[in-house]
Amino acid sequence: MLTISQLRQKFIDGSETPSETLAKTLKVINEKDKEIHAFLDVYDDAKEVAESATLAFAKKDYEAKPLLGVPIAVKNNILIKGKRATAASLILENYIASYDATIIKKLKAAGAVIVGSTNLDEFAMGGSTENSAFGPTKNPHDTSRVPGGSSGGSAAAVAMEAVPIAIGTDTGGSIRQPASYCGLVGMKPTYGAVSRFGLMAMGSSLDQAGVLANSVADAEVVFNVMKGQDENDMTTISPDTYPDVPVKESYTIGVPRAFLKDGIDVDVMERFEAHLESLKKDGHKIVDIELPLFEAGLAAYYIVMPAEVSSNLARYDGIRYGVRKEGNDLLDTYLESRAHGFGREAKRRILLGTYVLSSGYYDAYYGKAEAVRTLMREELSHVFTNVDLVITPTAPTPAFKLGEKEDPLSMYRQDIFTVPVNLTGVPAMSLPMKEVDREGKMLPVGVQYIAPHNGEARLFDIGKKVFDDRQGK
Amino acid sequence: MTKEEILQLGNLSRVKMSDNEVAKFQTEIESILEYVGAVNRIVSDLDLKKVPGVVKNVLREDEVVETSLEDIDALVSAFPEKIGDYLKVKKILNPDS
Numbered sequence: 305m306l307t308i309s310q311l312r313q314k315f316i317d318g319s320e321t322p323s324e325t326l327a328k329t330l331k332v333i334n335e336k337d338k339e340i341h342a343f344l345d346v347y348d349d350a351k352e353v354a355e356s357a358t359l360a361f362a363k364k365d366y367e368a369k370p371l372l373g374v375p376i377a378v379k380n381n382i383l384i385k386g387k388r389a390t391a392a393s394l395i396l397e398n399y400i401a402s403y404d405a406t407i408i409k410k411l412k413a414a415g416a417v418i419v420g421s422t423n424l425d426e427f428a429m430g431g432s433t434e435n436s437a438f439g440p441t442k443n444p445h446d447t448s449r450v451p452g453g454s455s456g457g458s459a460a461a462v463a464m465e466a467v468p469i470a471i472g473t474d475t476g477g478s479i480r481q482p483a484s485y486c487g488l489v490g491m492k493p494t495y496g497a498v499s500r501f502g503l504m505a506m507g508s509s510l511d512q513a514g515v516l517a518n519s520v521a522d523a524e525v526v527f528n529v530m531k532g533q534d535e536n537d538m539t540t541i542s543p544d545t546y547p548d549v550p551v552k553e554s555y556t557i558g559v560p561r562a563f564l565k566d567g568i569d570v571d572v573m574e575r576f577e578a579h580l581e582s583l584k585k586d587g588h589k590i591v592d593i594e595l596p597l598f599e600a601g602l603a604a605y606y607i608v609m610p611a612e613v614s615s616n617l618a619r620y621d622g623i624r625y626g627v628r629k630e631g632n633d634l635l636d637t638y639l640e641s642r643a644h645g646f647g648r649e650a651k652r653r654i655l656l657g658t659y660v661l662s663s664g665y666y667d668a669y670y671g672k673a674e675a676v677r678t679l680m681r682e683e684l685s686h687v688f689t690n691v692d693l694v695i696t697p698t699a700p701t702p703a704f705k706l707g708e709k710e711d712p713l714s715m716y717r718q719d720i721f722t723v724p725v726n727l728t729g730v731p732a733m734s735l736p737m738k739e740v741d742r743e744g745k746m747l748p749v750g751v752q753y754i755a756p757h758n759g760e761a762r763l764f765d766i767g768k769k770v771f772d773d774r775q776g777k
Numbered sequence: 778m779t780k781e782e783i784l785q786l787g788n789l790s791r792v793k794m795s796d797n798e799v800a801k802f803q804t805e806i807e808s809i810l811e812y813v814g815a816v817n818r819i820v821s822d823l824d825l826k827k828v829p830g831v832v833k834n835v836l837r838e839d840e841v842v843e844t845s846l847e848d849i850d851a852l853v854s855a856f857p858e859k860i861g862d863y864l865k866v867k868k869i870l871n872p873d874s
Contacts, residue, residue: 402851538835603815614790621791623866628857634867635791643793648801651792655783656806658790660813667825672816675828679820712805713812 305465308374308522315361315373322357322373322417326350329375329419332466341441342460344380345388346420353417360415370525372415377461377470380421381428382513383502384408391504392436393426395626395645405502406537407471407513407530414529419467422457426647427617428473428506430454431481431718432709435649440706443485446745449703452482455516459486462516469517469526473503475510476605477722480734484698484750487736488516489767491523494757495729496541499534507612510726519775520767523733527760546758551765557583558593558691567717569701571740572749576697579737579751583770593687593694597680601724604680606716607660607673608727614657620645652712681728688756693766696721698734698750702742721752731755733763735771778807
């Protein structure tokens with residue numbers, strides 16, 4: 305698959321037009337998506353957008369539009385005006401968005417051709433895309449396996465080479481883990497770097513939109529289009545909210561060794577150690593660091609997140625929009641609509657969130673989880689006085705098989721390395737390492753780089769050095 | 778976690794469940810709570826008062842803004858049930874009470 309800059313070069317020299325690129329994209333979707341099921345909807349009007357991009361290139365009117373003519377796919381929990389926004393939930397099965405999310409406005413203004421919406425775990429809750437009300441997505445590297453989640457459709461759309469980039473959201477790893485499972489670059493920005501206006505809220509203090517791509521340079525282009533303060537999202541940050549995080553010739557990179565002791569697949573650990581060795585050869589310094597609280601991250605996350613979920617999903621009651629199931633009275637209508645509309649994982653998290661927020665348990669759970677979060681943030685900022693970046697595997701294993709993880713806790717454990725990043729609000733990026741062999745199929749596994757708040761430029765810099773340059777991208 | 782507690786959580790959060798779901802959630806939520814209880818080993822009740830939360834509310838004034846007819850149409854057309862441009866809902870006042 306071509307990168308954005310390669311595509312753009314072709315568009316500029318006229319060897320390919322955006323309309324031709326879109327035709328290729330649609331052909332791939334036609335051929336592969338019956339099996340993969342990355343897409344929920346494919347948009348007819350993408351043709352018109354591609355045609356006008358084709359005209360713009362012919363008129364040399366492309367300078368101000370870094371994504372002009374580039375086909376992209378968007379996770380279906382992000383609002384696109386006039387399009388179905390389902391969050392892969394029955395309760396929003398036929399819901400049509402009445403406005404564009406801020407990031408969609410920006411992507412459109414940059415000339416992107418939005419070709420369709422992608423599948424996800426219902427309301428972005430899950431790590432496998434099996435929780436979609438419209439059926440699971442499969443991993444293009446091995447269709448007996450999951451693509452990860454919750455942005456599994458976006459990851460699969462890029463991995464099956466339908467689109468060069470796709471937009472996802474990441475509340476506890478939902479961009480980075482599918483990037484790891486599908487062999488992609490997956491980037492979660494600093495909390496507040498990118499507007500959440502028009503994203504369906506799951507965990508409001510954790511959610512960020514980001515990008516899945518084939519190269520770090522592509523992720524950077526898209527991040528630069530999407531970022532920025534937004535009056536419609538009061539949590540967006542300004543350029544001076546956090547201190548500058550400078551780019552360097554070589555980096556000191558911290559490895560939280562104690563955190564990597566148990567539960568990691570032997571092959572993943574072997575690839576990770578090899579990655580560290582190659583960093584050393586490149587002149588970076590690898591040091592052991594202590595992040596004892598990060599091990600408690602998963603526990604704190606599975607309190608904070610369901611608490612926010614139970615509040616955010618209260619709005620889906622079948623009254624003003626979405627699917628209504630008529631009951632005997634108003635209360636019964638709520639109960640029936642939500643019983644019909646929500647899948648099992650959504651219900652489980654709503655109940656759990658209601659429990660941890662209830663008056664008798666609030667301090668014991670939610671209060672303590674928020675305190676852990678504060679302490680984790682302090683611990684991490686202390687670590688960042690000694691190192692430039694922190695590194696871990698992205699997920700403890702390669703992609704697992706569809707239906708393999710029935711027990712919710714075993715599914716949640718896949719997030720162990722990614723959730724501390726959301727709890728502390730720092731940016732992180734997953735990059736592909738060398739693949740591992742499973743039953744004769746080569747499966748991707750990822751390495752996660754974590755930077756201080758506002759450290760996106762540093763992530764892109766190291767990413768280009770260790771990934772793009774080696775892949776010839 | 779008792780069956781009654783699960784049903785009470787369902788009532789509070791307006792989620793109706795089948796008997797099968799109640800039974801499953803009973804064991805699953807219990808094991809999740811046991812796992813997340815780890816936060817109590819890190820932060821004691823005493824410490825809790827000393828640690829400020831990271832998350833704070835950012836509020837703005839409520840203001841009345843003009844909405845275009847097109848936007849109103851989009852919202853009205855999303856109503857699950859309507860009479861004309863009015864949203865149809867169940868009556869909430871019971872004449873017997």
